[in-house]
Structures are given as structure tokens and as C-alpha cells.
Amino acid sequence: xxxxxxxxxxxxxxxxxxxxLPASARGAELTPDYDLKKAGLDSLASIELLVRLESEYRVExxxxxxxxxxxxxxxxxxxxxxxxxxxxxxxx
Amino acid sequence: xxxxxxxxxxxxxAVEPLVLAAADAAVRTVPELLxxxxxxxxxxxxxxxxxxxxxYTELSDHARAFADWLAEQGVARGERVLVxxxxxxxxxxxxxxxxxxxxxxxxxxxxxxxxxxxTVTADCDPALVVAQGEDTVLLGSLTDRPxxxxxxxxxxxEELRAAPPAAEPSAGTAVGxxxxxxxxxxxxxxxxxxxxxxxxxxxxxxxRSIAQRLGYRADxxxxxxxxxxxxxxxxQLFLSVLAGAQVLLTEPDRHLRLIGTLxxxxxxxxxxxxxxxxxxxxxxxxxQGEAPPxxxxxxxxxxxxxxxxxxxxxxxxxAEVSPMFGTTxxxxxxxxxxxxxxxxxxxxxxxxxxxxxxxxxxxxRPVPAGAIGEIAARGPHVMTxxxxxxxxxxxxxxxxxxxxxxxxxxxxxxxxxxxxxLYFQGRRDxxxxxxxxxxxxxxxxxxxxxxDGVTAAAAVPPEEGHDLILFAVTDRTPEEVIELLAERLEGxxxxxxxxxxxxxPLTPNGKTDRQLLxxxxxxxx
Numbered sequence: 001x002x003x004x005x006x007x008x009x010x011x012x013x014x015x016x017x018x019x020x021l022p023a024s025a026r027g028a029e030l031t032p033d034y035d036l037k038k039a040g041l042d043s044l045a046s047i048e049l050l051v052r053l054e055s056e057y058r059v060e061x062x063x064x065x066x067x068x069x070x071x072x073x074x075x076x077x078x079x080x081x082x083x084x085x086x087x088x089x090x091x092x
Numbered sequence: 093x094x095x096x097x098x099x100x101x102x103x104x105x106a107v108e109p110l111v112l113a114a115a116d117a118a119v120r121t122v123p124e125l126l127x128x129x130x131x132x133x134x135x136x137x138x139x140x141x142x143x144x145x146x147x148y149t150e151l152s153d154h155a156r157a158f159a160d161w162l163a164e165q166g167v168a169r170g171e172r173v174l175v176x177x178x179x180x181x182x183x184x185x186x187x188x189x190x191x192x193x194x195x196x197x198x199x200x201x202x203x204x205x206x207x208x209x210x211t212v213t214a215d216c217d218p219a220l221v222v223a224q225g226e227d228t229v230l231l232g233s234l235t236d237r238p239x240x241x242x243x244x245x246x247x248x249x250e251e252l253r254a255a256p257p258a259a260e261p262s263a264g265t266a267v268g269x270x271x272x273x274x275x276x277x278x279x280x281x282x283x284x285x286x287x288x289x290x291x292x293x294x295x296x297x298x299x300r301s302i303a304q305r306l307g308y309r310a311d312x313x314x315x316x317x318x319x320x321x322x323x324x325x326x327x328q329l330f331l332s333v334l335a336g337a338q339v340l341l342t343e344p345d346r347h348l349r350l351i352g353t354l355x356x357x358x359x360x361x362x363x364x365x366x367x368x369x370x371x372x373x374x375x376x377x378x379x380q381g382e383a384p385p386x387x388x389x390x391x392x393x394x395x396x397x398x399x400x401x402x403x404x405x406x407x408x409x410x411a412e413v414s415p416m417f418g419t420t421x422x423x424x425x426x427x428x429x430x431x432x433x434x435x436x437x438x439x440x441x442x443x444x445x446x447x448x449x450x451x452x453x454x455x456x457r458p459v460p461a462g463a464i465g466e467i468a469a470r471g472p473h474v475m476t477x478x479x480x481x482x483x484x485x486x487x488x489x490x491x492x493x494x495x496x497x498x499x500x501x502x503x504x505x506x507x508x509x510x511x512x513x514l515y516f517q518g519r520r521d522x523x524x525x526x527x528x529x530x531x532x533x534x535x536x537x538x539x540x541x542x543x544d545g546v547t548a549a550a551a552v553p554p555e556e557g558h559d560l561i562l563f564a565v566t567d568r569t570p571e572e573v574i575e576l577l578a579e580r581l582e583g584x585x586x587x588x589x590x591x592x593x594x595x596x597p598l599t600p601n602g603k604t605d606r607q608l609l610x611x612x613x614x615x616x617x
Contacts, residue, residue, distance in 0.1 A: 022589070024588065024589055024590060038575070040574070044371050046347075047347065047374045066348035067345070067348065068345045
């Protein structure tokens with residue numbers, strides 16, 4: 001686990017992430033370290049999720065964040081998303 | 093994305109001298125294919141991955157060094173070399189090196205779990221295994237044969253490459269067209285995958301025949317995002333070498349960055365299955381600026397619908413699409429030339445040059461144009477059969493007792509039109525495709541029954557309205573069953589959902605009522 005204080009995600013994020021998971025994982029509790037790959041989040045679902053998150057939050061994930069680590073756990077994904085929100089707010 | 097206002101006319105590719113050279117009847121083995129390309133284009137890029145690119149000379153040198161390594165290990169001609177290293181540059185050296193040495197390559201998907209690996213390692217009876225890192229431990233537990241760690245093998249290969257060439261070629265006499273080249277494992281109507289056996293002759297023939305229809309060029313960069321353990325991915329190496337072109341190998345975990353990859357490497361040819369096409373389209377939708385220079389998408393595995401074809405052409409202006417149909421047992425059956433879908437919507441093309449495609453009734457007689465029947469193929473592309481499985485080989489690869497001609501019965505159903513174009517309809521047995529991957533309900537059910545506490549299982553293949561579902565009789569939870577299936581099967585074979593029943597519904601004859609299960613699958617969505 002990383003040292004910094006993890007800001008909990010919002011309901012929109014939880015909804016979109018939950019929708020991306022296969023039916024067999026729908027009821028699961030989304031903890032920050034929940035293994036998304038093991039839960040069945042494959043390439044296609046990751047890409048769908050990426051596009052929806054970018055659309056919903058009006059951000060763009062930089063290319064270097066597009067990898068298995070970012071899409072590995074809800075915590076990692078939220079951290080990257082949150083960083084883009086902050087930087088786009090600063091840029092505005 | 094920039095969309096084209098006007099579509100440039102599709103022109104026939106210039107006939108490359110290299111393709112003509114390799115069309116020379118003297119080239120009948122895979123090593124000869126590589127030798128021809130290396131002689132013609134020694135310094136041209138041949139194969140690349142995330143870590144760099146090799147020229148044809150470098151590829152040939154590394155292949156030769158791996159062949160020398162196999163000789164050092166005492167691997168004899170005709171023996172099998174099981175390789176599990178994924179989509180990386182070095183795979184090309186292992187492939188061409190093994191075939192140069194006269195051994196047969198058994199490429200295994202890194203996603204294959206212990207459940208099938210146990211059967212595969214025993215079945216192919218390898219002389220040795222090459223695997224990466226921790227994987228050597230798993231494979232070591234499944235076979236008595238030597239399991240070599242890839243990194244260590246490669247260090248030795250580099251030493252051999254730097255050493256002065258051996259006085260005599262390591263393989264003795266050169267490999268011939270009837271020598272064993274490949275064992276490619278594929279799902280069939282048995283509970284575990286069987287291997288389709290290829291000698292050099294049909295491999296080279298199929299490569300040349302496909303090339304005639306698709307027209308890969310020397311300046312092409314071919315993306316191989318499909319695992320090289322599938323014939324679709326593997327043959328991109330042969331097709332590219334035949335043209336003197338370049339292959340770029342990528343792994344599934346890099347799919348999120350595909351558009352950037354296409355741009356950076358100036359990819360021109362992208363073989364897809366529909367799910368990969370979908371991924372590319374979603375990713376393309378978030379890009380501004382110029383589209384990557386893709387000029388050709390090929391497709392197989394499942395049908396590309398007209399809207400998806402149009403979306404590809406729109407997001408990648410300048411690209412044409414070539415739907416195809418095939419089966420590992422003969423590599424490919426039909427190819428629709430790029431852009432051919434306009435005149436023949438829904439067609440998967442005509443038979444490969446030099447081959448025949450037929451549609452047969454239950455007695456094995458050709459049906460009239462337009463009638464549905466079993467798709468069959470004849471020609472020099474038909475492979476040898478299944479490895480050490482004479483019964484199932486005889487069922488599919490049927491030799492005419494009088495003429496000796498082998499007709500491959502695919503078990504796929506479709507129709508031919510008046511012009512010889514094939515239209516695929518479906519299957520009648522429990523084999524199907526999901527995300528471009530071939531599998532059988534039996535295979536999935538066998539994996540489910542391997543789970544402690546699962547007493548009965550029935551898999552319902554994906555259809556309009558629902559994805560792959562498993563009905564199971566068990567005291568475990570649906571989530572547990574899925575998790576345990578994921579430990580046994582590759583991702584594409586893991587059902588989207590498990591539904592627990594007290595018992596599987598039966599027909600009056602006491603067989604599982606699959607019809608009813610299909611209805612249940614469709615209704616509860």
C-alpha cells in the first residue's frame with residue numbers, strides 16, 4: 001500500500017466501475033485493492049471503462065497511465081483519474 | 093480523427109520481386125522462406141517489439157544460433173520443442189530456429205492454465221520446454237522433460253551467435269517439405285485441446301496462397317496483437333517474411349495503448365478479430381489528430397458486421413477491410429479481397445488460390461449454390477491431421493478410398509453463391525467462438541466438473557441476447573465457480589456468468605435439455 005492518504009472515490013466512479021465488471025463480479029465490494037483483472041476486467045472492458053470515465057469526468061488519461069497497474073485496482077484507477085481532475089481544474 | 097472526404101481508389105498492390113522469388117517452386121520450407129527474404133533484404137526491419145527491432149540478418153542469425161542451441165541440447169529432427177514466451181521478438185528466432193533445426197515447434201498460449209497444460213505437455217511429448225521465469229516451475233511440475241528458463245537460454249543463444257559459425261550445419265541434411273514443422277493446439281469436440289499437425293509444405297503453400305489474395309508489401313508494418321500461439325498470429329510471421337515486411341509483436345496487456353503503438357511504429361496492416369476491432373474503434377474515438385497509417389484490416393474468428401467495417405474505414409481513412417474464414421486444420425479456407433465487401437456484403441470470400449471450398453450434405457455430396465450444408469476444403473493447405481489421434485483425424489480429414497484425395501470436413505455450416513463466395517452460418521455441435529477464440533461447451537463443462545463440489549454443468553454458448561453462461565449444480569456460490577474456472581481456462585473461455593440450479597433440466601430421453609437452458613439464458617437478461 002502506498003503511504004499517502006487515499007481519497008475515497010465518488011458514487012459515479014463506483015457505478016461505472018461496477019458496470020464494467022462481468023455479471024459474476026457485480027455484487028462484489030469494491031475495496032481499493034480489489035483485484036480487477038482477477039474479477040474479469042479484460043482488455044475490452046478496460047477500454048470501455050476508460051472511455052466512459054474520460055467522458056463522465058471530462059478528463060484525458062495520459063498515455064503513460066494506460067497500463068495494467070492503473071486498471072489493476074479501484075484505488076490505482078481512482079488515483080490516476082483524480083490526478084487528471086486536479087490538473088484540469090488547475091489548467092482551467 | 094480526421095475523416096476522409098474522398099476515398100482514394102483501391103489499386104492492386106505492386107507485385108514485389110521478393111514475392112515472385114519466394115513463389116519459386118524451389119522454396120518449399122519455412123527456412124527457405126526466411127533465407128530468401130534475408131538474401132533480398134538483409135538490412136530491412138524484420139521483427140520488432142517494445143524493446144527494439146531486428147533486421148532480417150539479425151533475425152536469421154538469432155534463428156541459426158537457437159538451432160545451434162537445440163543441437164547442443166541433443167534435440168533430434170522431428171522432435172517437439174514446446175515454447176511458451178508470448179508475443180516478443182525472440183519468439184520469431186525460436187520459431188525459425190526450431191524449424192531450421194528440423195524440429196517441430198509447439199507454441200503454447202501464456203494464458204493456458206495448469207488444467208490444460210497437463211494434457212498438452214503429455215500429449216505433445218516434447219524433447220524440451222522453453223518458458224519464462226516462474227512459469228518454469230509450473231511446467232517443471234507437469235513434465236519430466238528438461239524445462240529451460242528463457243533468459244538463460246537466450247544468454248547462451250547470444251554466445252552462440254557471437255561464436256564463429258560451425259564447420260557443418262547443425263541439422264545435417266536440410267529440412268524437407270514433408271518434415272514436421274508445427275503442432276498447434278486447438279479446441280475440438282473433446283474435453284481438452286488437440287494439436288493440428290503441420291509439415292512444411294502446407295504451411296508454405298497456405299502462406300503463399302493467402303499472400304496472393306491479401307498483398308502484403310515490403311514496406312508494410314504488420315501488427316501482431318493476436319497471440320502467436322494461434323495460427324492467425326503465428327502466420328503473420330510467415331506472411332511478413334514472404335513479403336520482406338516487418339512484424340510488430342505486442343502483448344494483450346498493452347492493448348490500452350494500441351493507437352499510440354500504431355502511430356509510433358507506422359503500422360499499416362492490422363489483423364483483427366471483432367473484439368479487437370471494437371477495442372481499436374473505442375480507442376480511436378478518443379484521439380484527435382491524424383489517424384495511424386493503417387491501410388488494411390484483416391478479420392477472422394467471427395463475422396465483422398457492416399457497421400463495424402464502415403466504422404473501421406471511417407476511423408482509419410485509407411484502410412480497407414478483408415473478411416476471411418478459416419480453421420486451424422487447413423489454416424484458411426476463404427479470403428475476401430480488401431474492399432470486396434462492397435460488392436458481396438456478408439461474404440467471407442472465395443477459396444484460396446489453388447484450393448477448393450465445398451458445401452456438402454450429410455452424404456458428403458456438394459449441394460446446389462445457395463443451399464446450406466457443411467463447409468469442406470480440399471487442397472495443398474489441408475494439414476496432416478491431429479497429433480496422435482487417428483480416430484478424430486479420420487472423422488475430419490476424410491481420404492477418398494479411390495482417389496486418395498483428402499476432404500477436410502470442418503463442422504462449420506454455410507452456403508456458396510453462384511460466384512463461389514462463401515457465407516458462414518454456424519455450427520451444429522458444441523464448438524463455438526468467443527472473442528475470436530475457439531472453444532467447446534464440453535471443454536468448459538469438463539473444467540467445471542474438475543471443481544470440487546460441482547456435480548453437473550452445462551455451458552450455453554453466446555448468442556444474440558446473452559454471453560457465455562454456465563449452469564451448474566453445486567453447493568458453491570456462482571462467484572466461486574467462476575473464480576475456479578478462471579484458474580483452469582484462458583480468459584475468453586471463462587463464462588460471463590454462472591447460474592446455480594438444483595438440477596439440470598432433462599429432455600424425455602434423459603439428456604440435458606440445452607434448448608431450455610438457451611431459453612433461460614436469453615430470458616433472464
